[in-house]
Amino acid sequence: MGKKAPRPAAGDAVGDELLEQGDALLTEKRFREAYQCFLEASTRLPTKQVAWFNLGLAASELWQVEGGDFFWWQNKCRSTRAKGGGEELLAASIDAFRAVLRLDTSKRAELRYLSALAAGRLLVQAAELEEDSTNTLILSEALQHFAEAQRCVEQWGHPDLGSAWGDWGKAQALQMKRVMANCKLDGAVQWKEMLETSSKLCEEAADKFEKARAAVDDEGFEEDDGNEEGDDLDWMVLHIEHLLQFVDFAITALDKSKAMEISIEWLRRAIIAWRSCFSLTLAVRYLSQSNRFNALQGDAYAAGCRLLGSPFELLTALSHSTSEGSTTQLLGSKGLLLPPPPGSGSGEIVEHLPSEATEEELATLAEAAYIAAGAEGLLPMGELQMHLARRMQSTSRDPMAHLKKATEVFQALSNNGPDDKAIAWYNMACVAAMANRPDYAAKALRTCLHAVEPSQRRKWIEEVREDGDLQPLLNLPEIQAALELETGGYR
DSSP states (O other): OOOOOOOOOOOSHHHHHHHHHHHHHHHTTOHHHHHHHHHHHHHHOTTOHHHHHHHHHHHHHHIIIIIOSHHHHHHHHHHHGGGTOTHHHHHHHHHHHHHHHHHOOSSOOHHHHHHHHHHHHHHHHHHHHSTTOOOOHHHHHHHHHHHHHHHHHHHHOOOOOTTHHHHHHHHHHHHHHHHHHHSOOSTTSOHHHHHHHHHHHHHHHHHHHHHHHHHHHHHOOOTTTOOHHHHHHHHHHHHHHHHHHHHHHHHHHHHHOOOHHHHHHHHHHHHHHHHHHHHHHHHHHHHHTSSTTHHHHHHHHHHHHHHTTSOHHHHHHHHHOOOTTOOOOOBOSSSEEOOOOSSSOOTTSSOOOOSEEOHHHHHHHHHHHHHHHGGGGHHHHHHHHHHHHHHHHHTTOOOHHHHHHHHHHHHHHTTSOHHHHHHHHHHHHHHHHHTTOHHHHHHHHHHHHHHSOGGGHHHHHHHHHHOTTTGGGTTSHHHHHHHTTTTTTTO
16 A cells, blocks of 8 residues: 555553554564554554554555455455454545544644545545445545645645556546436436536546556556556556546437537537547557557547437537637548547557548447457447447438347357346347337347346346337337236346
């Protein structure tokens, strides 16, 4: 977790002896014994910041070793709570660092800086474990701790946050994701306010990810493994995924916002975010000198394709509009203007791309990237084909070629394992619904639900009832039977 705290003046003799023992055990990486020493020391010396700091350090290290794995945390923490395990260790570590921040009155000490950083990073890890949560309070506290650490840097000359910039960015990215999840996509949403809130979080997270990448480049903060390039790419990939989440939400907002000027602004900001995302994907492939990020590049191409599927009147209005402070042209005569690839001499890793790409060209590029990605590209390839089929339907064209291709892809995906099988058959049900084949849709839904864990089936059924592709078929008897809504067979 970091460096050990400097030792303060002596206090309670037994407590000080426990601190000495804990220090030695921590150095030897005997984290459980060190944790017990610091736990008792903090009880004997409740106002000594060093006791609390080292308790937080030991608990954090022990959690990483014994309880950091998600499945361990899920399955074991209840039985080990009394012994200091799993969830309890994570909570104990965070509480210990909070205690340092409460006890410190100087507002400038090294322990304050280190504790603020540690608490922020641990709260982000705790939030990541709550994958489907919409709770933003834990992330709000993490953001406060990172801001406090940065205040210590700016006012008192503590070291730069280094790779912790990336954890700060993760906190803001997760906060944006949860703000969006809490937003009910209906007419009651204040879309102008949501635009400003999500855009601010998107921009702030992007700034932190860039600072984390620059910190690795400048100083090589991750000294333990010496893998500066890997750390650099990790932050860039997180940055790309974050921008894609914003673009995806913005595309949804375009259809929901009733005010034309707000929809145009959503589209403008989405394209700006997409351009940054697109440049980063090219840079990742250039820096990695490999094709292992093909699926990610496919996601970027597919997002651009979806943006160009926005209502024609919005695209036309944006192409003729100007925004205060903006000098970048976003749309050309045929499609999206592409930012230039990074550097030069990139060989075959970064393609020679045109300066402008149409919806069809971006779809073709996405398909090629997903094919090159192999198994990793199956799900996004199927989703792309479904999007293209919807576009064909919206313009009164035949979607069957895309629906057939989507079915083939999802059938291949269904052979990968239980989780992929459920997702694949769910999507095949959607494809069948789009093709107006309720019999196939019912069969696919039954297969999907049988592949889902019994405790999760009700949740999946709720998603079916809210799915726009499946809603037109919900009242048909074969779909009702597949879901067993009347008998409650999947409860």
